[in-house]
Amino acid sequence: MRRRLIPPREDAVCHVSAGRDKLGLDIHYINAFKGRGIFTTVPFQKGDFLLEYRGKLITKExxxxxxxxxxxxxxxxxxEFKFDGKLWCVDASQEDxxxxxxxxxxLSLTSAKMKILNINGKPHLCLFASRDISPGEEIDYNYGDSDWLWRCKTETSQIQKTVSCLKPQPNSFPNNDLDLKHPEPERDLDEEMPQQDSEAMHSSSVQDFEETETSQIQKTVSCLKPQPNSFPNNDLDLKHPEPERSPGCDV
Ligand SMILES: C[S@@+](CC[C@H](N)C(=O)[O-])C[C@H]1O[C@@H](n2cnc3c(N)ncnc32)[C@H](O)[C@@H]1O
Known part of the structure; x- marks a missing residue:
């Protein structure tokens, strides 16, 4: 087994701070139903930091x-997730x-687990390998409790949880037709983070990270209407900008 040169949490901090993805992972287009996914190009060990779910951190409101x-x-x-007693959301809708x-x-047999790391008082959603992963494997994880229509279409052998995807819930799509484009965010988020309390301040060092498993994470979703346009960016892998990688962290 490969010996780790850098502990997983430290590795996560390094990549989060640099705002860059790790080497050894790649984007592949799978099919029209699933869209794109992330695949490994190198082996990972159980517990390794894999990547951050990056986006804009916004309040519940x-x-x-x-x-x-x-x-x-x-x-x-x-x-969406809970951190420090409040609900927050990382909005990753922007293709970046x-x-x-x-x-x-x-829902089962996933290769990764999402954790909330408290880095300098702010939550960061980080994926860690939940088992050893071979090169060429897909990175998948449990999003949390949610009723997504596509869950019903997913191979049932993988789904061990019954979900009520097909029952209409009238208020699920109050404003579907309002804006088909990506609206400009109204407020940016960093200013909205609470003042760091002393406990959170301590968390700037690797040892002091608070980690929360994302069993608490609830992803609020729209599952009750077929989503013919769920993959508007299927062709984007061709013109996908080269992701920034962080060789400085990958030793
Ligand atoms: C966070 S995005 C993942 C990236 C997406 N595949 C893409 O190409 O943009 C979540 C979407 O991926 C698709 N997805 C994720 N997991 C899936 C699965 N197990 N089976 C089918 N589709 C899935 C669903 O359309 C879901 O709305």
């Missing part, structure tokens, strides 16, 4: 506002070439 104006195809990139936003979901 801003998240709700965006849900009202976003097209369904953008809503699927909004990752980062890998994290393209991870696929399974």
């Amino acid at each position: 801003e998240c709700e506002r965006r849900h009202r104006v976003y097209h369904d195809s953008l809503k699927v990139f909004m990752f 070439g980062s890998l994290g936003r393209l991870g696929l979901m399974w």
